Amino acid sequence: MTRTDFAARVLACERRLYRVARTLLRSDADCEDAVQEALLRAWARLDTLRVESYFETWLIRILINQCKGFYRAKREHVPLTEDIPAHAEPDSGVLDALHALPPKPRVALELHCVEGYSVAECARILGVPEGTVKWRLSQGRRLLKRELGEEGLT
Amino acid sequence: MKRWNDPFPATPERFHLRVEATLGSLEERTMKERHIIKRTVILVAAALLTLTALAAVVGNxxxxxxxxxxxxxxxxxxxxxxxxxxxxxxxxxxxxxxxxxxxxxxxxxxxxxxxxxxxxxxxxxxxxxxxxxxxxxxxxxxxxxxxxxxxxxxxxxxxxxxxxxxxxxxxxxxxxxxxxxxxxxxxxxxxxxxxxxxxxxxxxxxxxxxxxxxxxxxxxxxxxxxxxxxxxxxxxxxxxxxxxDTASEQTVYNDVAEHDFYIRDTRFHVDGFRLSHTGVELRLTVSGDGMEQWADGSTQLGFCTREGRELGLMLSAEDSSGRIALADGSPAYALSLNTHALIPLKDLEVVLLAPVTYPEDAQGRQLSPVYDLDRALVLTPVFNEALPAPAAPGVEEEGEKLC
Missing domain, CATH: 2.60.40.10 (Immunoglobulins)
Known part of the structure; x- marks a missing residue:
């Protein structure tokens, strides 16, 4: 894969990279840093990509690992209003609820429900069995429903 | 499965510029040295509330x-x-x-x-x-x-x-x-x-x-x-x-009535247990390789009632193999449920730990979890005065945490 090919593929999934980073990191500045490091690492380790058709999932996996490093280092909740425009997003309630979830079900929901990856693709990205992905999705949905006021004590 | 509408804000221009700058800095892979781009600071004008947008809630x-x-x-x-x-x-x-x-x-x-x-x-x-x-x-x-x-x-x-x-x-x-x-x-x-x-x-x-x-x-x-x-x-x-009333009414069970269970040829021994209104913790040692047969990568474990109703959301157990290493190297399993619903202790005689699957309907929507009650460990919570009183949630306690 040439540098031109690599760049083209990255730009084609740029929006996706932003959303994945934003799922784990609440600061746009941190998202930029994480994606930069992920791209540099991916370029340096291109030999580890065995099947070119898996480029996107492979890159996202690298990005998630980079974000985890940021997340562990910071361990803080950055208010949603930091680094984003002042107007209220109609869906900021969903995003806030998503960010209230633990990281593992949060990432699983983002990959499956926002990015549209299949369970098998999510399993490949996250490096876990498909059953674990299903479990994280189920837990994530239930937690999200609770956060959004869908359920009370039953 | 129907995808969500995108709840994320628009990709910032600054993010795009950083990606492009990073891509532009990549050396051909024959070069060993790479350049690190310094963060480009772009001032973005804050969007203003439109006249039709209503003010944030301060003055009701x-x-x-x-x-x-x-x-x-x-x-x-x-x-x-x-x-x-x-x-x-x-x-x-x-x-x-x-x-x-x-x-x-x-x-x-x-x-x-x-x-x-x-x-x-x-x-x-x-x-x-x-x-x-x-x-x-x-x-x-x-x-x-x-x-x-x-x-x-x-x-x-x-x-x-x-x-x-x-x-x-x-x-x-x-x-x-x-x-x-x-x-x-x-x-x-x-x-x-x-x-x-x-x-x-x-x-x-x-x-x-x-x-x-x-x-x-x-x-x-x-x-x-x-x-x-x-x-x-x-x-x-x-x-x-x-x-x-001001009194704290925490009810905690710190033991189970029976500690040994057998499923087929596998022995499960309960090393530790704690049940309160807000969570369950369990530690098991398993003899034999029955754990993989009991709950493999496609099946998880969950806590439920005798009727198969889930007790809450398992947040801490990553999958069925929540192994922790004991000092002697023998395998043990730690599972914990940390829920924000309330566990109905007064109605609960037993707690079951069972393999659970999450079926989906034809549209890909997840249905209620299904617990395999026939292969469940049936735990009867008791309070054992001989054991040290467990600490309240969130309190640091000396020694090894149960899970």
């Missing part, structure tokens, strides 16, 4: 003034005064069902019901304890439902939503307030009638049921503005003033 002045009641007599008068023409408060109820203290955390359930016909919003104000607004946080979990102590959360009823619900509210109380001898709780809710559909509700793309909760603050809307725009009409209010 009209509503605040109307509801600034201090005594039952004033409340009764206000209820009368707030009845709109043709509006009926009959069928609007607010009740405090139960509560308990776990050290400085207060858990309570309250129920709301609205009249059977029509669409309504119920504005649920932040409860106060001895006049101090409570903080929506317990055990380190901050609920985003109530972003602001001043603005009420709005729950939707009627129409496509149910006409009654029970809400679980959890609070963390300041220790100084907790130490007082009297605890006076005030709950307040206002019923508003709104026949028109509310366009500012988030569209979840069908993944979830129609949302019945909305944060006015997140939508940039105030309750007063809704009323002035004719989108909502105050019908009635309800207030509950209740003295609370």
């Amino acid at each position: 002045t009209r509503l605040k003034d109307a509801l600034n009641a201090n005594g039952a007599g004033e409340v009764a008068e206000l209820v009368t005064a707030l009845h709109a023409d043709g509006g009926s408060a009959e069928g609007f109820t607010l009740s405090l069902d139960e509560y308990f203290w776990e050290d400085d955390d207060l858990y309570m359930t309250c129920s709301v019901a609205v009249p059977p016909e029509g669409r309504y919003m119920v504005a649920l104000y932040t409860p106060t304890l001895n006049g101090v607004a409570l903080r929506y946080e317990a055990r380190g979990w901050v609920s985003p439902k109530f972003y602001d102590q001043e603005s009420p959360a709005v729950l939707l009823y009627g129409g496509e939503h149910p006409d009654h619900s029970t809400e679980l509210l959890t609070f963390s109380v300041d220790p100084a307030l907790r130490q007082r001898h009297d605890h006076q709780l005030r709950l307040r809710a206002v019923l508003l009638k709104c026949e028109a559909a509310l366009p500012w509700l988030t569209d979840f793309g069908g993944l979830l049921d129609p949302p019945r909760y909305a944060s006015l603050k997140a939508a940039g809307i105030s309750l007063d503005a809704l009323i002035e725009a004719g989108q909502a009409e105050i019908v009635a209010q309800r207030t509950i003033d209740a003295p609370l």
